[in-house]
Amino acid sequence: MAGLTAMFAECAKWVNQGYKEGPNNDTVFGKWYGDNNEPWCDQWISYCAAMSGNADVIGKFEYCPSHVNWFKARGQWSEYPKVGAIVFYDWDGDYVADHVGIVVSFTDSTITTYEGNTSSGNAGSQGNGDGCYQRTRPRKVRQVLGYGYPSYPSDTPAPQPNPTPAGPAFPGRYLKLTSPYMRGDDVRTIQARLRARTWAIGVDGVFGPQTDSIVRQFQARHGLEADGIVGPLTWREAFNG
Structure with missing residues (x-):
């Protein structure tokens, strides 16, 4: 049975069992993908999507920037979190995705996720850690690159972008750094x-x-x-x- 419920169940299975990689990034997910002994965060997301019947709406990737481009090409990309969205992180601030997870819940300042190939806390590697964990991270622009919105089957509503506010009209003067400010x-x-x-x-x-x-x-x-x-x-x- 496909859908967000099935996706969450598959991800939670690995998190709850405390899955840990073997030596040199040896994982179930790398073997399934056909490229073992590599960083595997996106392999894990892709594996969970395939096992839960959501491969068509999440895709099959191991390189996060390609996965970002896939969502953008489908018009399924946003700066805002939604439950079930695929979150991409940019640790270096260079606008290139370094890591991926799935959003479980969020607040105005944090997101809670399921992630693979990360660490249990901030002390270890965030993008090439040792296992599958539930993490709560800050919603920082320089850390979160953005969110892919899968079109999940109808067992749960698919994530949708926040409504676009009309916003005030351009005030008329060009705002810039001057002296005086x-x-x-x-x-x-x-x-x-x-x-x-x-x-x-x-x-x-x-x-x-x-x-x-x-x-x-x-x-x-x-x-x-x-x-x-x-x-x-x-x-x-x-x-x-």
Whole structure:
């Protein structure tokens, strides 16, 4: 029986039994995939998908960036967590996926997941650990790259993106780092919006170096020119999600 319930049951089975890899990344999942003795976080997700009848909606991958591109090509990608979403982590802040898990639950500041090839806590390797664990991690933009939304069969509703807020109209002036610093409600509005999207930005109405840096990072992540200037395109993208 396919669906999210079956996927969770398969993932939980390995977590609850405390599955540990053998020497040199020797795993059940690598043998099944046909490429053993390699980092296996995405092999594990793919294995659980196949064993639970969800291969068509989750795919079969061992390289996380390819899996991200697969979800994006299907229009099933978001910055926001949902129960059952496939979460991809970016440990290095280079916008390339390094690790993967499945979202079990979440709050405004954390996500709880099932993951393979990780460690039981922060002391070990997060992306090439020794086993399958349930983890609770912060929802940090520089740590979470994004979420793939599988179209699970109908035993449970598939994860759906959050509704897109209309957002305020572009205020008319281009916001950027100047001397003296720009100030105003329009600066505060864009800061608050980026903070709501989990970027670690202060909301003080002052366009200083921190705001400039966060705006550039946001632009780079969303395929915009990373010039630090909040014009109509950057403003619209900030409220489009």
